Amino acid sequence: MNINKSALYISLVAAVALVASVLILAGGLRDFRSKGAKTITVTGKAERNFQSDLIVWSASFTAESANLPSAYSELKEKQQAVSAFLNGKNIPSDAISYSSVSISRENESYYDSTVERTFYRFKGYSLTQTVTITSNNIDAIEAVSRQISELINKGIEIESGSPRYYYTKLNDLKIEMLKEASEDAYNRAGVIAEGSKSSLGKLDRSNMGVFQIVGLNSDEDYSWGGSFNTTSKMKTASITVSATYSIK
Incomplete structure (x- = not known):
């Protein structure tokens, strides 16, 4: 018991x-x-359409000769013709720059039937020079790039590249958009907190995402490393901000 x-x-x-x-x-x-700790993490985004304010256009011309001094003399004549053409289009001289002369030795192949082999022999020199125009007068330079055929009609072979477009106030734009993206992140976090019957607290941490520029209304792919379009005069910039807020 x-x-x-x-x-x-x-x-x-x-x-x-x-x-x-x-x-x-x-x-x-x-x-x-x-x-x-109770936190909420959101991603804010900002986009801005803008027009480039700087254009860079380049074109190259070449002279060939078996004799190097002759090739250089011909290239000099072509350069003078290009300068006259640009001056006639009222392009300021300080907007024009010429690269150094590129020289290459050209060879040609021939077949020797007696030994049934292909050989190479010196053909001559090829000299190339590039003219580059940098200007804020985008419309004028675009017109010149389209009128380059006038030189071709004069017997001057010149190869024109596509204009490249830039924006000189990019840093200011980036700061403005960073502020907009941060505000968007805050608003998103506020909506989520309100929907969950909570109130938004202070910012815990924030990180800037990728800043990218693509052509306006283009089908360019966005890149994790960021892209920087130079082929379109009209562009779209975007930036993201990841922000973490406390909630209570």
């Missing part, structure tokens, strides 16, 4: 201890959850 009472007493003590442990653990979990 005493043994049964002792066993009952031990079982009762163990049960009370177990209940107490469960209550303590539950209280600890509630305290952990109440003290745990």
